[in-house]
Amino acid sequence: MSTYTLGGATRPGRPRVIARAASALAPRDEILQAAAELFVNRGFAATSTRDIAEKVGIRQASLYYHFEGKPGILAELLELSVRPSLEKVETIELECPADVPEAALYLLALIDADTLATVPHNIGRLYRMPDVRSSEVFEEFQPAFQELTAAYGRLGAGVVSGPVAATVGVDQLGGLLVQAVEVVIRIRSRGEEVTRGQTQAIAATCLRMCGVPEERIARAVASVEKRLA
Numbered sequence: 001m002s003t004y005t006l007g008g009a010t011r012p013g014r015p016r017v018i019a020r021a022a023s024a025l026a027p028r029d030e031i032l033q034a035a036a037e038l039f040v041n042r043g044f045a046a047t048s049t050r051d052i053a054e055k056v057g058i059r060q061a062s063l064y065y066h067f068e069g070k071p072g073i074l075a076e077l078l079e080l081s082v083r084p085s086l087e088k089v090e091t092i093e094l095e096c097p098a099d100v101p102e103a104a105l106y107l108l109a110l111i112d113a114d115t116l117a118t119v120p121h122n123i124g125r126l127y128r129m130p131d132v133r134s135s136e137v138f139e140e141f142q143p144a145f146q147e148l149t150a151a152y153g154r155l156g157a158g159v160v161s162g163p164v165a166a167t168v169g170v171d172q173l174g175g176l177l178v179q180a181v182e183v184v185i186r187i188r189s190r191g192e193e194v195t196r197g198q199t200q201a202i203a204a205t206c207l208r209m210c211g212v213p214e215e216r217i218a219r220a221v222a223s224v225e226k227r228l229a
Contacts, residue, residue: 027058030056031052032077032120033120033121034052035047035052035074035077036120036123037120037121038052038055039123039129039132040122044129046131047070048070049063049064071135071136074132074135075140075141077123078126078141079141080119080120080123081123081124081127082145084115085111085112085148086148086151088111089151092107093155097223100219100223102216103220103224103227104155105156105158105207105210106203106224107203107224107227108151108152109177109181109203110200110224112148113184113194113202114199117184122189124184125185125189127145149175152174152175153170153171153173153174153177156173156206157170159210159212159216160210161210161211161212162211164209176209177210180205181206184199200221204221207220
């Protein structure tokens with residue numbers, strides 16, 4: 001094994017291609033962060049694994065130690081945009097009070113909006129990009145996204161008013177609610193930070209789209225805030 005010297009001490013292994021300050025992130029997470037920035041700003045098809053490795057400051061071969069290739073990196077980034085919300089759906093449905101069914105939809109929308117507001121480099125933009133949508137990775141990602149959309153539709157159907165239910169089916173409703181939450185992506189695309197107040201407003205808007213009266217919305221918000229306190 002080769003050795004290199006850092007700070008007067010001899011260490012095993014290879015140095016980074018580009019010397020830089022130590023990162024608090026694990027190497028795999030550094031790669032994901034760099035890839036997210038490049039995919040969003042430059043495009044998935046226009047970014048190579050060499051580009052990602054150079055941005056991290058490692059050799060291309062080192063990148064392949066963590067990922068088989070660019071599709072695997074994209075797959076993980078897409079999952080990051082939906083998985084935190086999906087993993088909480090069952091708990092939300094089980095634990096939100098039955099006498100305040102609106103709380104479940106509000107909480108899902110709030111968690112989802114908070115996720116999109118904090119994922120690195122606004123990676124929610126990825127599944128809107130043509131070169132991503134035409135990839136095999138996107139096809140594999142679709143079931144997770146559809147599962148999340150179905151959860152929105154299911155929770156929305158439990159609180160929807162008669163007039164709204166008469167005009168919008170459950171599948172349509174789920175899609176509309178997802179689109180309402182995805183306004184977070186558009187806000188971040190303008191270079192603006194998404195505040196907690198904004199994600200709360202977006203979650204409340206989802207209830208309004210279902211025709212939930214304002215007093216029921218206030219009750220749902222209070223229930224969720226008490227749960228999160």
